[in-house]
Amino acid sequence: xxxxxxxxxxxxxxxxxxxxxxxxxxxxxxxxxxxxxxxxxxxxxxxxxxxxxxxxxxxxxxxxxxxxxxxxxxxxxxxxxxxxxxxxxxxxxxxxxxxxxxxxxxxxxxxxxxxxxxxxxxxxxxxxxxxxxxxxxxxxxxxxxxxxxxxxxxxxxxxxxxxxxxxxxxxxxxxxxxxxxxxxxxxxxxxxxxxxxxxxxxxxxxxxxxxxxxxxxxxxxxxxxxxxxxxxxxxxxxxxxxxxxxxxxxxxxxxxxxxxxxxxxxxxxxxx
Amino acid sequence: xxxxxxxxxxxxxxxxxxxxxxxxxxxxxxxxxxxxxxxxxxxxxxxxxxxxxxxxxxxxxxxxxxxxxxxxxxxxxxxxxxxxxxxxxxxxxxxxxxxxxxxxxxxxxxxxxxxxxxxxxxxxxxxxxxxxxxxxxxxxxxxxxxxxxxxxxxxxxxxxxxxxxxxxxxxxxxxxxxxxxxxxxxxxxxxxxxxxxxxxxxxxxxxxxxxxxxxxxxxxxxxxxxxxxxxxxxxxxxxxxxxxxxxxxxxx
Numbered sequence: 001x002x003x004x005x006x007x008x009x010x011x012x013x014x015x016x017x018x019x020x021x022x023x024x025x026x027x028x029x030x031x032x033x034x035x036x037x038x039x040x041x042x043x044x045x046x047x048x049x050x051x052x053x054x055x056x057x058x059x060x061x062x063x064x065x066x067x068x069x070x071x072x073x074x075x076x077x078x079x080x081x082x083x084x085x086x087x088x089x090x091x092x093x094x095x096x097x098x099x100x101x102x103x104x105x106x107x108x109x110x111x112x113x114x115x116x117x118x119x120x121x122x123x124x125x126x127x128x129x130x131x132x133x134x135x136x137x138x139x140x141x142x143x144x145x146x147x148x149x150x151x152x153x154x155x156x157x158x159x160x161x162x163x164x165x166x167x168x169x170x171x172x173x174x175x176x177x178x179x180x181x182x183x184x185x186x187x188x189x190x191x192x193x194x195x196x197x198x199x200x201x202x203x204x205x206x207x208x209x210x211x212x213x214x215x216x217x218x219x220x221x222x223x224x225x226x227x228x229x230x231x232x233x234x235x236x237x238x239x240x241x242x243x244x245x246x247x248x249x250x251x252x253x254x255x256x257x258x259x260x261x262x263x264x265x266x267x268x269x270x271x272x
Numbered sequence: 273x274x275x276x277x278x279x280x281x282x283x284x285x286x287x288x289x290x291x292x293x294x295x296x297x298x299x300x301x302x303x304x305x306x307x308x309x310x311x312x313x314x315x316x317x318x319x320x321x322x323x324x325x326x327x328x329x330x331x332x333x334x335x336x337x338x339x340x341x342x343x344x345x346x347x348x349x350x351x352x353x354x355x356x357x358x359x360x361x362x363x364x365x366x367x368x369x370x371x372x373x374x375x376x377x378x379x380x381x382x383x384x385x386x387x388x389x390x391x392x393x394x395x396x397x398x399x400x401x402x403x404x405x406x407x408x409x410x411x412x413x414x415x416x417x418x419x420x421x422x423x424x425x426x427x428x429x430x431x432x433x434x435x436x437x438x439x440x441x442x443x444x445x446x447x448x449x450x451x452x453x454x455x456x457x458x459x460x461x462x463x464x465x466x467x468x469x470x471x472x473x474x475x476x477x478x479x480x481x482x483x484x485x486x487x488x489x490x491x492x493x494x495x496x497x498x499x500x501x502x503x504x505x506x507x508x509x510x511x512x513x514x515x516x517x518x519x520x521x522x523x524x
Contacts, residue, residue: 118508120462123481126493
């Protein structure tokens, strides 16, 4: 949300705010300092074994980035993640467009999809392992299993929100369902589909990492579980910090794209 | 036959069809017993396991943790949401973090929580609450943003104090959004607690499933899995239906 949007929504509160000290531009800096102080304080409380200090964590993270082993593990995670994301994206798109376009199918299957989305999928891990064994496919399946459902759900809701006049136009032009989906429905539902992709992206990453946590011999999740087994607090926290930074940056970039798509569509709708 | 009956009929037919197909594949050995046991046996084993009371303690443990995580998420999520909404400067700094929170695998903090709280139930409650609370915060802020300006002006006209305004105007006006927050907090807390038990725990359903898997006890594993999944789906439909009713009543 931009500053202007927040200001627009909180007119009363904005007037009452008086800067405690400094200008507003210094807020992120103050927040950063407060966060580091809290972290250091928690470190003093928990001790060296419990919670590594900010300095130790950052230097361990830098050490990891400089090591070849880290990049091998990161590459393994990246490969599994890329496959899983492709499966989640294409599968979710195909299922979501079908269920969204054919109303009866959508009504029949939507609650089932929603219910599967809400279950703790981590409990399905034994089944995936029994089927795929300790392979790359197991990681990919687990990642895709996490990412595909938001993709389906958002695609369905995007397609059902497409203006009836668009679908009527497609019918008037006697487009086949496939052509109608490809040239009319999908472009109209794109912003919603992208939101599904954004959420699916982070959940796929989460699923892939959890997969590695349980049963793998390489990948960042494996590094993490090895750190836990050796109670290597600095490595655990350094990896956490790196994963947090990467996924927060990716999430932030996707969110900006998402908002831009929505603004673009609103502008297009307003100009008609 | 009305359309609604047709939809429900087709849905049931699909679900029973899938269960029947799995049953046949298992019985004929196309799916080996080491991979999956027939669904009818899962139900049967679940019945004996529940009746025998062997897992009662684990069920109580898990449900108590989930309840605590939900309570923490809802109470503190609403309070923190109110606080952030009242402090625009803080909000501007926190906003990008809140927006990208669910893109970060929260589980990476679980080992840390074990170190902090010890191997008790509290790291589980904490990870469940960490999962649920941010959904509650986000929905509280969203609801407060949508409180009509006229209502806030009437609060000023009536000279309501800060807390009276929160209690009598802001929270009721934000109610639909708050209920969506509650719904998400409930589902996320369930996921967080059970996943935590699965990773590392002294007791609970998640741990028992993992234990059964590690000892190749497929019957127990699938019975407990069935129990967890059925419960999760029931909870989902309960909060979902409840939210829909609330939204219908609240909408003008």
